[in-house]
Amino acid sequence: MDVIIARHCVAAGEDGLSPLQRDLIEHPARIRIAEAPTGAGKSYAFQRALRDRGHRILFIVPTRRLAQNLANGLSNDLQDAGWSRQKAAQSVAIWSSDQTAVLRSQGVASINGVRLLQMTDLGSFDGGMIVATPEVVSGLLIRRRVEAGQAGEGVFDMLEQFDHIVFDEFHSIEARGFGLAALFARLATVQLDNRVGFGVSRISFLSATPLDLKPTLVDIGIPEEAIALLRERIVPDGRPLHGDVRLSLVDSPSLYDLVLDHLNEVVEELAAGRQVVIVYNRLVDLEKDLPALSRKLPEAGIDPARVLVINSVRDSTAKGRHQGGFAIGRQRDPLAYDLILATASVEMGVTFRNADFMLMEPGFEAMSFLQRYGRAARRGANGRVIVRIEEQRKPWLRAVVDWVRERPGERSTIAALTQVLSRSVQAEFSPHNTASTFGQLSSQAKWCTALYWSVLLEHASNRQPRRGHLLAHQPKGAGAFYRLEQRVRQLADEPGLTEQVNHWLKLFHAQAFDLRTIEPKIRVVSDTGEAYDYPRVWLQRETEVFERGIETGDEIHIQGGLDDYWREDKDRHAKRDWICHFPHTTRTLRLPCDERLVNRWCDELEDIDPYEFDWEDHPQALEAVQKLVRLTGLVPGHDPEISLDAVSGVL
Template sequence: MLMIQRHGVPLEANGLSATQNLLARPDTAPILVIGAPTGAGKTFGFQKLIENTGCIVLFIVPTQALARNICESLEKARLYAKQWDSEQTRAAVERGASTWTERLFSLTVEARQRGGMIVATLEAFHGITLGYPGKSRTDFDVQDVLTNVDWLVFDEAHLLNERAMGFMALWATLVGFRRQHFNGRTRLALLSATHSAWVDFLVRRDENNLISLPPEWVDYQTETIVDLPATAEAPPGVRPMHGEVSVELHQGEIREWALELVPALLARHRRVLLVYDSLAEFGLDEPLLLKVAQAAGLQRKQMFVVNSQDKQIGETAGSARIPAGWEIPDQSRLIIGTSAVEVGMNLAHATALVTDEGFNAAALLQRIGRAARGDLPGEVHVVCDARRKTPHIHRLERLSGTCSIGAVVEHLKSPSLIPFNIGRARLLGSAYLDMLARQNRHLSKGLDAMLTEIEQREGQRPLSGRSLLGLARREVEQFRGRLSSSLRRWLEAIDEQLRDLRGFTPTVKVRFRDTPVIQCSLDFVSRRLPIPDDYDHDVLVYRRPRDQCLKKRAEPFSVPVIAPFGQDAIRDVWSEADLQEKYRLLVCNHRDGNRKELQNVVRFATASGLVPRAPVKAANVEQSGSIVAYSNPV
């Protein structure tokens, strides 16, 4: 069994850590990469900076729940906070107001008056880069960010993947150049407890790389963490972050171990966290979990569920009707969730965790970091599949005895906590910039001028102008023949894919028995639900609770796709990786796949991993894949 040692963060004379104090120094590099375990106070550092200096922070987060939690924390401290997300969009539309006009006013007027924080989802902030405000006749662009914001912060930066590299390279270049050479106002911070390898990708000086930022533009700051004895008082000047945590591996299925472990854990702990990798598996187990909790003496109101479906309606869509949402009530003793709990959740007093293995090492570490926050001891039980152990589980098995949190993190790297494909990052990054040249011509023109000046000053352009998608586009423009319209449609679909930084799948409206309508992933519906009992306009209607509708095992499904040579359907798809591979084979094996005049089209289509989906007309599928669909993209 592994024991993660109790640990804390040293504080300086003003009660803040070295990293928190670093934020107030004007002489840092333009770009700060900040690494610290969960509970180290990365977000709190910016809150104190606002209190002390009245600065403006634009804080980018992956979820609405995290945005809401941060805003509430700042408001309790009587600081200005404003959310930019789909909820704000919906409220503005209901008032007959302009989303972008409100956002511009909050940044340039309200925050400017006394400092504060704008907390935005990635999609909301990305809309500025894509030029959406101008299309809504609002004079709000990248320049407004760079002249009004002191810190542009990406929280949980490890969640960004290869699709976002062009976007991140763009902002790193804009901020770095202006700050380094013209004393620009804005600095960029990347925060995470489990940084991905893409951060190092930003500063590689390699002529074959998409990005080659000058090294002096980037500083790395890792929070100092000290190990503490398990029982003694923490020494003066050290704030405990986590108590001692035991980690034990179990082989089998999480439902089996939940039956055995949860009652005993509830008897020993005030609050227990149960985390599934699969929402469908939780859905099947929902009635069983209610019985387990009730047998342990819990009432239904002492349970709480966190996942992307049930949070929309305030309770689970299955027969157990367990309370659900994002805001966990104090009375909740058994919290059941999916990967949604990994970021943005207030899990105070959760000192026991039973969890599936997670999709990668970073996800598992984030879950472990949710248990035993502060100075409370805890226990973690990780359930893994004995038949198909993932690499990070194999590495975890080799750890035993007492280890520091730093040693655990280093051991789980192989070579990084999250898989990262450098070749794909180069390809998609350059493709993103190629798309942006057409999407936001004004920004692209200014960027070209800036890159030329950087090359003159630094001797190397920080962003490569080479783009395989650009070469493919020229082939399509020059092509004449029966494939012309299919090729142009494919290019349009690729641009749409590149505008989506996270790769959302389409969603569809579903209603189970006695529930409001919820948005579900189309892939979830295709793999785990039968043909609906009825259709109500654009809603799939099921006359039974969700747990009674779900298939016991996932089934392959068919995906209509847009390929360079026309629309097609890929059958028997099991996963996103399976879809990408079958799409690659579809293009390679097509009778036109070896045409020399379209060689770059084929190269991009087969190497990028992007799979444009054809519109699905049934049940009014929302192609953008947003959790809550609106006509406005953000």
């Protein structure tokens, strides 16, 4: 089954900018939600804002790899434009855990101090960009220890220091992590005595597969008129984004089999100087296929040293070499390699050199399909994308299959493909969703924003008058959230409950520090010297490492490689647990950390320790406790592998 997605372009002015790119730089709205196809140059617009206009930008991205890639690309772009290497280096900074490790290795005692100094000094005269992960930005606002001379630095300074605060790939935002974005958006749009909004920053949300974010922003109190919806217009002629791409849907036993079926075409593409990208759905499938690929690819004349493996495990190291000779590591530049073997890690804005041929699995969600497809045939080149289709298809994938089957060999448009993918997602949400969006944030985003605001108010950096501003301009829902917490605090008046109630609320507030649901990892160290971080539950489900290895703290030591430890049958009982705490008892429960966690916790709330406490005497407190957990979707507690002291110590 084939369909051809026709070549498509965007208009470009004399300066090379498209209408959307110019809007991202110049549009006066304080909040901009931008939608454009992959390859449209959304992030490049802000590089031009720095280079041409001296703007200062805080560019927030979901992954360390993307932060590294963007920073490297920007530095190279500035040097190509005639900037010296030193000047370019002084104008670009990275805020990520990688850079934290570098600073620590250099003996820097106050890493937050360095970052605050970068914020105020970076590119003082000619502009600058800080590329950051959300956790680092949030940490500066609500987790850092306030040091002498830094007490006042915080969100108001960021809004004043940066011309633009950008959330790239914003479709990856979770409801629990929306508080950071909501904070900037709210303070940038409140009505003040003589102006609208604190500071000067314009807040932009970028994605090729956008969520319908406007209803959530309005729900926390941002005026509709403050939000601009920006969309790139596709035209027949202009600056090309993609050439004609033949999209083929193929039944195949596995992606490995599909690769072997098309190995000659892979070799031809590489011989022509182009890249080839192969994208797996599952980490375990790619990892199990690496040994066989390390044999088959060289047999076909492909140099393993020119192959880069990109996935969450291999990216847990900065740079390295797989046993099969493949390059690995999050600091490896994809542009420098010929063949890319990857998982969903490449969906988050990773750009390739000239990948006109792609073999891929479809992803688990419609937006993943489009993000993967959009990595191929950039800048007007023609290409081919071959998708392995599984027998058990999700509704959105069945819609794509039916759509392709109805027009065999015909030409269609990227807009039509996007509509097919987004329509199936919209059916799960409001029928009033904006066209071409891929769902909405849940209502929990509003209440997680209130929690984030509450934690921000407690931080030492927000003394008067900053605290007064934050109180005066709280998001909608913050008042109701505060009243619910106060009802819970009334339990502290009961004999012997003061410490436990305060402890529970402290753990509840600690949930605001985790912006994303990330499974805990453990480092597997081989006697060959290799060491990688693996998801703990994944290891339990797929391997016998825990049974046969030697566990020492955060590490497991094994003989040989992980390939010697695969299970014949998956351990279906492997699951992540959560140590749950309660406001009225010191007893805890270990419950499965899944979509039913909140309901299970609420069920247990009334039954745990019934001889010591009677909720019938405190109906309002019971209702408040349940509402706080249900509204936010957050259960106070911690992972079994993380000590309670470590969780409590963050506040």
